[in-house]
Amino acid sequence: MSTESPYWFDGAACKGLLAGTVHEQICWEECPVREQCLAYAMGVADWIGTAYMPHLVWGGYSGYAREMAMKEVDYNVTKAVNLLEGK
Numbered sequence: 562m563s564t565e566s567p568y569w570f571d572g573a574a575c576k577g578l579l580a581g582t583v584h585e586q587i588c589w590e591e592c593p594v595r596e597q598c599l600a601y602a603m604g605v606a607d608w609i610g611t612a613y614m615p616h617l618v619w620g621g622y623s624g625y626a627r628e629m630a631m632k633e634v635d636y637n638v639t640k641a642v643n644l645l646e647g648k
C-alpha cells in the first residue's frame with residue numbers, strides 16, 4: 562500500500578508485510594478489514610485513470626480473480642464485488 566493508506570488499513574492483517582508476500586489465506590483467516598479492502602481495491606486502487614489494472618492480492622482475491630469478475634459485469638464495481646462475494 563502507499564503511504565496514503567485508507568483509514569481501515571490500521572487494522573489490516575498484512576500491515577508491515579511486503580505487498581507481494583500477501584497471500585489470500587491471510588486475508589480470509591486473519592484480516593478484520595477484508596471487505597473494506599476488497600471494495601477499496603476494486604473501486605479505487607485497481608484503477609489507473611480509466612484503465613482497470615488489478616494486481617497483487619487485495620481483499621482475499623488475486624488480481625486475476627478481480628479482473629475476471631469485473632469483465633463479467635462490464636466493470637460495474639458493486640456488481641463485481643457482489644459476484645466475488647456470492648451476494
Ligand code: SF4
Pocket residue numbers: 573574575576583587588589592593594595596598599618619620621
Ligand atoms: S484483506 Fe488482505 S490485502 Fe486487504 S488489508 Fe487484509 S490482509 Fe491486507
